[in-house]
Amino acid sequence: MPASPPRAVLDPNVLVSAAISDRGIPAELVRRSERGEFELVTSAEVLMELLEVLRRPKFRRYITEDEAVDFALRIHDGSADVSEELPQEVVKGVTSDPDDDYLVGVAVRGEAGVIVSGDRHLLELPDRRIADGVGNTLARVLTPREFLNNLQPPG
Numbered sequence: 557m558p559a560s561p562p563r564a565v566l567d568p569n570v571l572v573s574a575a576i577s578d579r580g581i582p583a584e585l586v587r588r589s590e591r592g593e594f595e596l597v598t599s600a601e602v603l604m605e606l607l608e609v610l611r612r613p614k615f616r617r618y619i620t621e622d623e624a625v626d627f628a629l630r631i632h633d634g635s636a637d638v639s640e641e642l643p644q645e646v647v648k649g650v651t652s653d654p655d656d657d658y659l660v661g662v663a664v665r666g667e668a669g670v671i672v673s674g675d676r677h678l679l680e681l682p683d684r685r686i687a688d689g690v691g692n693t694l695a696r697v698l699t700p701r702e703f704l705n706n707l708q709p710p711g
Contacts, residue, residue: 562707563595563636565663567673568605568698573609574628576618581700585672587629593707595636597666601658603628636666660686663695671695672703 566574566585574582589596609615610624619627656677663671663686671678671686678684684697698706 561592561594561595562581562670562677563666563668564589564670564672564703565597565602565666565668565695567659567671567675567678568602568609569674570672571602571606571627571631572609572615573700575606575624576615581704585700585704586634588704588707590634596631596634597662597664598631598635599658599662602662603632606631610628660695669695671697671702672700674699686691 564665566589566618571587574586579584586596588594607624607628610619610627611621615624628650658674659671659673659678662668673679678697679699681697685693686695686697
């Protein structure tokens with residue numbers, strides 16, 4: 557029986573990069589998730605942050621508001637697990653920025669082994685891992701390039 561593809565949470569900033577340019581690693585990661593090379597795990601909160609950022613006036617030169625909504629829907633529809641519950645209460649104090657803790661909650665709730673981010677608050681975690689109270693690794697934090705380099709095509 558073939559192994560299941562990995563499950564990963566893409567930080568909203570990675571998704572924003574994918575939305576505004578189809579040439580970079582973030583856009584390649586979205587394409588790879590759509591091809592089934594990994595399962596994208598997201599939440600209502602991730603999608604709300606994505607859309608809020610993409611609707612900012614400074615992004616109009618890259619993407620229209622309609623395209624932003626379409627992209628958020630594409631991410632929603634391509635997600636393996638869209639939790640409607642807001643995960644900020646799952647974990648607290650994991651990162652030095654409390655606003656980033658919800659991504660850890662999405663990973664824990666969605667059983668995603670990886671959080672893909674360029675955010676320094678996540679990348680500065682010890683050993684770049686999220687552990688439970690007894691030292692088991694729940695998720696690792698990887699940059700987009702690191703995650704792309706670790707992906708194996710299905711087959």
